[in-house]
Amino acid sequence: MPGQKFGPAWFPGLIAFGLGICGMALVFLGIRAGGYWVQFPEWVRSSTARAGVLAVLGGLLFYILAADKLGFHFTAIAILAVWVRVLGASWRVTAAVALLAPLIIHLAFYKGLRVPLPWGVLERWAF
Amino acid sequence: MGVLSQALALVFDGYVLWVILASAVFGLFVGAVPGLTATMATALLVPVTFFMPPVPAIAAIVTATAMAIFAGDIPSCLLRMPGTPASAAYTDEAYAMTKKGYGEVALGASLVFSVVGGLFGTAVLILAAPALAEVALKFSSYEYFWLVLLGLASAIFLAHANPLKGVVSLLLGLLVASVGLDNPAGFPRFTFGNTELAGGLTLIPIMIGMFAVSEILRNVAAIDRPWEMAQAKIGNVLRGMWGLARRYPAPIVRGSVLGTAVGALPGAGADIAAWMSYAVSKKFSREREKFGTGHVEGIIEAGASNNSALAGAWIPALVFGIPGDSITAIIIGVLYIKGLNPGPTIFMNNGPAIYAIFLVFILANLLMIPLGIAAIKGAKQMLRAPRAILLPVILLFCIVGSFAINNSVFGVLLMLAFGVAGYLMEENGFPVAPAILGLVLGAMLEENFISSMIKADGRFIAFFERPIAGSLGVVVLIVVSIPLLRRLFRAAK
Numbered sequence: 001m002p003g004q005k006f007g008p009a010w011f012p013g014l015i016a017f018g019l020g021i022c023g024m025a026l027v028f029l030g031i032r033a034g035g036y037w038v039q040f041p042e043w044v045r046s047s048t049a050r051a052g053v054l055a056v057l058g059g060l061l062f063y064i065l066a067a068d069k070l071g072f073h074f075t076a077i078a079i080l081a082v083w084v085r086v087l088g089a090s091w092r093v094t095a096a097v098a099l100l101a102p103l104i105i106h107l108a109f110y111k112g113l114r115v116p117l118p119w120g121v122l123e124r125w126a127f
Numbered sequence: 128m129g130v131l132s133q134a135l136a137l138v139f140d141g142y143v144l145w146v147i148l149a150s151a152v153f154g155l156f157v158g159a160v161p162g163l164t165a166t167m168a169t170a171l172l173v174p175v176t177f178f179m180p181p182v183p184a185i186a187a188i189v190t191a192t193a194m195a196i197f198a199g200d201i202p203s204c205l206l207r208m209p210g211t212p213a214s215a216a217y218t219d220e221a222y223a224m225t226k227k228g229y230g231e232v233a234l235g236a237s238l239v240f241s242v243v244g245g246l247f248g249t250a251v252l253i254l255a256a257p258a259l260a261e262v263a264l265k266f267s268s269y270e271y272f273w274l275v276l277l278g279l280a281s282a283i284f285l286a287h288a289n290p291l292k293g294v295v296s297l298l299l300g301l302l303v304a305s306v307g308l309d310n311p312a313g314f315p316r317f318t319f320g321n322t323e324l325a326g327g328l329t330l331i332p333i334m335i336g337m338f339a340v341s342e343i344l345r346n347v348a349a350i351d352r353p354w355e356m357a358q359a360k361i362g363n364v365l366r367g368m369w370g371l372a373r374r375y376p377a378p379i380v381r382g383s384v385l386g387t388a389v390g391a392l393p394g395a396g397a398d399i400a401a402w403m404s405y406a407v408s409k410k411f412s413r414e415r416e417k418f419g420t421g422h423v424e425g426i427i428e429a430g431a432s433n434n435s436a437l438a439g440a441w442i443p444a445l446v447f448g449i450p451g452d453s454i455t456a457i458i459i460g461v462l463y464i465k466g467l468n469p470g471p472t473i474f475m476n477n478g479p480a481i482y483a484i485f486l487v488f489i490l491a492n493l494l495m496i497p498l499g500i501a502a503i504k505g506a507k508q509m510l511r512a513p514r515a516i517l518l519p520v521i522l523l524f525c526i527v528g529s530f531a532i533n534n535s536v537f538g539v540l541l542m543l544a545f546g547v548a549g550y551l552m553e554e555n556g557f558p559v560a561p562a563i564l565g566l567v568l569g570a571m572l573e574e575n576f577i578s579s580m581i582k583a584d585g586r587f588i589a590f591f592e593r594p595i596a597g598s599l600g601v602v603v604l605i606v607v608s609i610p611l612l613r614r615l616f617r618a619a620k
Contacts, residue, residue, distance in 0.1 A: 011305060018298050060340075113177075114531070
């Protein structure tokens with residue numbers, strides 16, 4: 001910024017300076033303490049937990065990519081079914097939750113609070 | 128008197144009372160299920176309150192958090208798992224009491240003295256906040272700069288074992304806060320030509336990510352570990368409480384006072400208050416040897432403390448716009464959305480609404496007795512709620528909540544990114560709270576810092592030249608040097 005001593009770069013500059021110092025201190029302390037560079041937590045060994053975490057991350061990513069085209073309802077049913085099943089519920093429970101929860105959210109948010117949830121492929125039948 | 132009657136009319140309205148009741152049940156449930164925290168309850172409520180008028184919106188959050196902090200004690204007693212971090216300080220003690228067959232005394236004490244602490248904190252809030260606002264009207268950018276810094280410093284140096292990681296977390300929060308056009312120069316920073324980034328990152332999806340999604344990831348990762356319930360017959364939890372109150376008056380008062388004070392300190396909240404009060408209780412107790420074996424004294428003091436902290440945290444939030452803990456950090460965002468901009472003038476501009484919020488505090492704490500008893504009775508059923516259904520449904524709710532703030536999938540992306548970041552940070556010992564405070568306070572810190580620097584023409588000593596600013600500056604320096612002092616003290620021993 002011309003004519004201004006303390007412009008928009010000042011504050012991020014200070015933050016960067018601080019992060020640089022702290023980063024160096026962490027590296028120094030880490031090397032002094034020894035130990036592994038990367039260590040996986042205990043749950044990685046459990047197949048249910050591993051599948052669960054992957055399903056959560058994958059499901060959210062799928063929603064972000066697909067929701068606008070596929071619509072909220074189909075996407076929600078799909079990811080809920082995967083999540084509930086992977087976390088260990090029976091097929092019957094999975095089906096019930098995957099169908100009921102999006103319906104309740106549709107009624108509460110779309111109808112009640114007027115959140116414009118995307119319809120996607122169902123656009124023509126939107127109600 | 129006019130303000131009070133207007134406030135009464137605002138609260139005793141069918142819709143508002145219905146919202147209070149519903150959010151009380153919601154808060155009790157979220158608090159009682161281990162892994163779901165009071166902060167998460169707030170983050171999940173925000174998208175819903177987004178569509179309500181100001182008073183019911185804030186009432187929902189006040190009620191839900193008060194209930195959740197108490198309900199966090201229920202799984203402490205029955206499962207040896209704190210329902211919220213604020214109960215962690217005395218989880219072992221409460222569980223030991225249940226094991227000895229005194230489960231109902233432990234639950235009763237945490238219920239009754241939570242209410243006492245909550246009412247005490249509310250009384251201080253009602254009396255102190257308007258008085259403080261009078262003083263705060265005279266504050267300039269120097270004082271605000273130090274106050275913000277005090278909040279950030281106490282979040283790091285009072286709360287956490289590793290201040291270095293706390294500072295890193297804070298700096299990351301400040302960095303995220305500097306994205307967008309919203310800076311004193313109005314210059315786009317870190318936007319990479321993206322229009323979504325130009326407006327800055329929206330707070331609510333980030334909060335939902337850091338407090339709800341990261342918590343869900345942690346729960347999913349631990350899905351194999353079943354909850355084992357201590358078999359306890361829960362009878363009349365109120366029996367013997369009057370006796371306890373007469374036997375331990377000092378711990379009750381001490382817990383309430385310390386809790387309110389810690390809560391009012393910007394940056395430190397209910398969990399820190401509980402830890403400090405439990406330690407204080409042990410130090411001053413006449414039966415110190417009984418602590419840890421299932422002794423009720425520490426539960427009384429820390430239970431009063433964490434609920435009083437909840438109200439205390441509202442003092443700096445309302446008067447300065449500086450959150451006292453991560454719950455009020457979210458609430459400040461809601462206050463701005465609702466046009467109840469926090470600051471010293473809030474009592475003049477929005478008197479009735481603010482007094483209505485105070486009334487909700489009182490109402491929520493009184494409501495805690497009947498609803499709390501019901502929650503204790505129903506605890507076994509609540510704790511049996513299958514996680515395989517609960518976690519996915521909460522996650523879907525998070526998606527819709529993040530979407531609803533700007534009606535854009537970008538919010539969901541933010542939620543996912545910050546959820547993963549929050550999870551990785553916590554797993555590696557980086558506390559999340561400083562990052563959130565940095566995010567909320569970043570703009571305020573920068574604005575006051577830059578305008579002070581411009582006024583002082585770059586002389587840093589000007590920050591100490593006004594009496595209140597100078598004193599606040601010294602307090603900040605003391606707080607920052609606490610870890611150093613602690614180390615020296617330990618070395619001297």
